[in-house]
Amino acid sequence: MxxxxxxxxxxxxxxxxxxxxxxxxxxxxxxxxxxxxxxxxxxxxxxxxxxxxxxxxxxxxxxxxxxxxxxxxxxxxxxxxxxxxxxxxxxxxxxxxxxxxxxxxxxxxxxxxxxxxxxxxxxxxxxxxxxxxxxxxxxxxxxxxxxxxxxxxxxxxxxxxxxxxxxPGPSFKEPKLVEQERTSSLCRILFLSNMMAAKGVYVLLEACKLLKVQGLKFECHFVGSWFDISKEEFQDYLVHENLTEEVLAHGGKYGAEKFNFFYDSDIFVHPTLDDCFPLVLLEALSTGLPIVASEEGGIPDIVVEGETGFLVPKQDVQTLANKIKLLMLNPELRNKMAVAAKERFYKLFxxxxxxxxxxxxxxxxxxx
Missing domain, CATH: 3.40.50.2000 (Glycogen Phosphorylase B;)
Known part of the structure; x- marks a missing residue:
């Protein structure tokens, strides 16, 4: 029995x-x-x-x-x-x-x-x-x-x-390497989590301000259900900080629609203030995205510093912006990390x- x-x-x-x-x-x-x-x-x-x-x-x-x-x-x-x-x-x-x-x-x-x-x-x-x-x-x-x-x-x-x-591993399509996927220099950053201050939404927005000041061309896509940050509050922030052209919010997305955001992005960013072992980082690994994330909870088990991405101190906007910039300007490094990310996912997660x-x-x- x-x-x-x-x-x-x-x-x-x-x-x-x-x-x-x-x-x-x-x-x-x-x-x-x-x-x-x-x-x-x-x-x-x-x-x-x-x-x-x-x-x-x-x-x-x-x-x-x-x-x-x-x-x-x-x-x-x-x-x-x-x-x-x-x-x-x-x-x-x-x-x-x-x-x-x-x-x-x-x-x-x-x-x-x-x-x-x-x-x-x-x-x-x-x-x-x-x-x-x-x-x-x-x-x-x-x-x-x-x-x-x-x-x-x-x-x-x-x-x-x-x-x-x-x-479960992705079942919709295989991710492509940067040189196969991109025909322009515009870099796409992805944040995917519930829209909560504790997930580091404002930390990433502050990093976006620094990147824009340096003249870098990028799009930062926020995907997630509205929680303690409302859509109106978020849009007001973008207008006030002159980020309406660089930053876009899409609300919650699921299934194939969610994974399309992974495949259409170059870098995954998760500047969380409080977390344990985020599933979204496993999804990013499985789709071959280099990750920049807070050194928080069990995240160091997921992100190997310098191999599958970078770990940054919580709420350290300058270091976060620096690591995103490093990946933005180095497509070969992104490709190398993309391969390592997928290997780590299938080996461990x-x-x-x-x-x-x-x-x-x-x-x-x-x-x-």
């Missing part, structure tokens, strides 16, 4: 990194063939702007999730419960109610963290108690060794599994590698 695993995880909508990984796991033929699986959607939000907010509708949605978990635990004796848990904030308090149920039924638990923040909450005495309760007799999956300090106070490294994210590694981790967790 196959081991029984209850997966409690984020699933779209809304679309964000943890939800996409949850969807990949739910649809994994390998995971479903190896284990007797049950999936319960943990999310209580339907839209990005609802995340982190309260309200009666969210309370009702949380009650429904709890009821589904309770019924599942009563109906079947699961050998393992996998949970994509939030690390802090309102999401952690919500997830804590599910953790309580799992512990009440004395279930073996493995957590999968897609965010961080425990390190900055643990100075609060009440939070220390909650974290100790949550982590006691459990194991955890984290995305990178760079993220272990966030949970170190509560989880011994022997109880940690390291699992980098993985995504393909979905096949991810699901194989997850299968091994779940089997080890079952035996622990």
């Amino acid at each position: 196959k081991p029984r695993i209850l997966f409690i995880l984020h699933l779209p909508p809304p679309i964000h990194g943890a939800a996409l990984v949850g969807q990949y796991i739910q649809e994994s033929a390998l995971i479903n063939q190896t284990f007797d699986t049950t999936f319960i959607r943990l999310s209580t939000s339907q839209k990005l702007e609802e995340i982190g907010k309260g309200g009666l509708q969210k309370v009702y949605a949380l009650f429904k999730v709890q009821a589904k978990v309770f019924r599942a635990l009563k109906r079947k004796n699961y050998d393992l419960c996998y949970m994509s848990i939030n690390s802090h904030g309102p999401g952690f308090y919500k997830d804590l109610l599910i953790v309580f149920l799992l512990k009440l039924f004395k279930k073996k638990i493995v957590y999968h963290f897609h965010n961080k923040g425990i390190l900055f909450e643990q100075h609060k005495i009440f939070h220390k108690y909650l974290y100790r309760f949550s982590f006691k007799d459990t194991r955890s999956i984290i995305l990178s060794k760079y993220l272990y300090p966030d949970v170190k106070a509560y989880v011994k490294e022997k109880d940690i599994f390291y699992l980098p994210n993985g995504i 393909s979905f096949e590698r991810f699901e194989n590694n997850l299968q091994v981790i779940l089997e080890k967790a079952l035996k622990s």
Whole structure:
């Protein structure tokens, strides 16, 4: 008989990194063939702007999730419960109610963290108690060794599994090298993420100002759903800073339409202020784009300095502009990095590698 695993995880909508990984796991033929699986959607939000907010509708949605978990635990004796848990904030308090149920039924638990923040909450005495309760007799999956300090106070490294994210490779067309793709000197920069200040939108805009002052010709395309930065606010900024000809915003794009932006770009820029292991950087690797990104979270596992792109300090506009300029003026370097990016993606971050590694981790967790 196959081991029984209850997966409690984020699933779209809304679309964000943890939800996409949850969807990949739910649809994994390998995971479903190896284990007797049950999936319960943990999310209580339907839209990005609802995340982190309260309200009666969210309370009702949380009650429904709890009821589904309770019924599942009563109906079947699961050998393992996998949970994509939030690390802090309102999401952690919500997830804590599910953790309580799992512990009440004395279930073996493995957590999968897609965010961080425990390190900055643990100075609060009440939070220390909650974290100790949550982590006691459990194991955890984290995305990178760079993220272990966030949970170190509560989880011994022997109880940690390291699992980098993985995504399906592009299926629409193969990227071309710069000299095959470009007939003009205009360089195209791509930012693709939700339009949030924390993702470094304004940092990149400031870098664009520096590039323009130096007389460089470029287009910078912002692709992503509007979040705490509105379309009106963004356009007002462009007008005020005289960037309307260089910078364009396109809103959220998905599927083939999204990947067309990757293929039509020369450089991918992700100057995030707070991140763990962004899936969008894996997409950039898979399409052969050199990356300029913040040295933040697990990003150094994705971007190899000088080989697949450049790492820059957070909020360092001058260094960001300098690295973008270096790539703009060196198409041969971009080509070299494009080849290295694709090689790194298929070696380390393909979905096949991810699901194989997850299968091994779940089997080890079952035996622990």
